[in-house]
Amino acid sequence: MIRPLARPRRKNPVLRTRQPLLPPGGRSRAALGLTAAAAIGRFELQVCAACGAVQYPPSEVCRGCLVGALRWREQSGLGELLSETTVHVSHDPFFRERVPWRLGLVRLDAGPTVVAHLHSGCEAPPSRARVAARLDKSGQGVLLALPLHEVPNMADDPELREMTAHPKYRKALVTDGKTPVGQALVRALIDAGADLVWVGHAEPWKQQPGLAELEALPQTALVPLDVTDSRSVKQAAAEIGGKVDILVNNAEVHRTYGIGSRSGIEPARAEMDVNYFGLLRLAQEFGPPMRARGADGASSATAWVNILSIYALANYPPHGTFSASKAAALSLAQCLRAEMRPGGIRVVNAFPGPIDDECNQTLPPPKLAPAALAKSVIKALEDGVEDLYPGDVAEEWLARYLESPKTLEREIGL
Numbered sequence: 001m002i003r004p005l006a007r008p009r010r011k012n013p014v015l016r017t018r019q020p021l022l023p024p025g026g027r028s029r030a031a032l033g034l035t036a037a038a039a040i041g042r043f044e045l046q047v048c049a050a051c052g053a054v055q056y057p058p059s060e061v062c063r064g065c066l067v068g069a070l071r072w073r074e075q076s077g078l079g080e081l082l083s084e085t086t087v088h089v090s091h092d093p094f095f096r097e098r099v100p101w102r103l104g105l106v107r108l109d110a111g112p113t114v115v116a117h118l119h120s121g122c123e124a125p126p127s128r129a130r131v132a133a134r135l136d137k138s139g140q141g142v143l144l145a146l147p148l149h150e151v152p153n154m155a156d157d158p159e160l161r162e163m164t165a166h167p168k169y170r171k172a173l174v175t176d177g178k179t180p181v182g183q184a185l186v187r188a189l190i191d192a193g194a195d196l197v198w199v200g201h202a203e204p205w206k207q208q209p210g211l212a213e214l215e216a217l218p219q220t221a222l223v224p225l226d227v228t229d230s231r232s233v234k235q236a237a238a239e240i241g242g243k244v245d246i247l248v249n250n251a252e253v254h255r256t257y258g259i260g261s262r263s264g265i266e267p268a269r270a271e272m273d274v275n276y277f278g279l280l281r282l283a284q285e286f287g288p289p290m291r292a293r294g295a296d297g298a299s300s301a302t303a304w305v306n307i308l309s310i311y312a313l314a315n316y317p318p319h320g321t322f323s324a325s326k327a328a329a330l331s332l333a334q335c336l337r338a339e340m341r342p343g344g345i346r347v348v349n350a351f352p353g354p355i356d357d358e359c360n361q362t363l364p365p366p367k368l369a370p371a372a373l374a375k376s377v378i379k380a381l382e383d384g385v386e387d388l389y390p391g392d393v394a395e396e397w398l399a400r401y402l403e404s405p406k407t408l409e410r411e412i413g414l
């Protein structure tokens, strides 16, 4: 039985917010392979190319034969829960605040026996369980044993909630509510249980299709926000910055040309001003208050989502300047991720392929529907992943990019 998460009480504004604490985060270079896979939602272990042994904990050499090369390979995680224990006293400050904490010993069908955090939906041992890799509050890969099948209130398990960024009972900001993607994100956050979604809109004097319907929903509030205007960003942060638990930055300008097809730099500058400097302005104003609230109870500040583009990985010349602005935003997002990590805030980067919107009208399918993009962002928050590549095009580009960035550059630059 999992106790459903209770709606958090209104905070006493006089009380001090606790400093965010993190679980131990040191890892060897070999062990970071587990973290890298968990960041994209996969559970991988090292497999020896010579003797086929599956290894855990990660190491530099195969413990079976001492010679084979080790490669990270995806695992089903299925195994037998052999025993469990509940920690009531911990010398670690992070866990001391969170006990009781359940741990289990799982013998994986693939071979190794692992110690894992234990979801409260797992039956008492001996029983079957599925081990998954998740990122903990310090952004490191850890193992979590989950029940084989979905159980009621599964996401409300306190251990799982520490490792994810579930929108339930949280307050979110979507920075641009005038676009179809922004509106789909707002609706998806509400469907996932968000308490309140602030909908950013520049140019409040303009009528925007769909915005009035959003405003009529009881869980939304419009907030004037123009990411190209430092004063506007500052003002919005002064008003709501201390309350935002999940920030989704979807504000973007997207022009569809390369270098030679236009003269002058104004369109490219407009792209940079929103796609890159917009992120920087938001990060400067909203980053520090969010980072300070990373340990603020069960509905603490938890995630910062950037809607980037798969073109951030490799420039797509017909959308050349847009690609460049998204590559700049990706680089900045990596900096933001490192700076937000000490507060336990996860920076989530979404790399969608072409979206089915005005800018891609002339592009043949497949294109990603705004609702599908919103759905995958919510899933990423619920699963606690850092990078997501929604849609067929993005997945295919990623696979080609991982195989050879240079080959991909040549293929798309033809």
Ligand SMILES: [Zn+2]
Pocket: 048, 049, 050, 051, 052, 053, 062, 063, 064, 065, 066, 067, 068
């Ligand atoms: Zn071996």
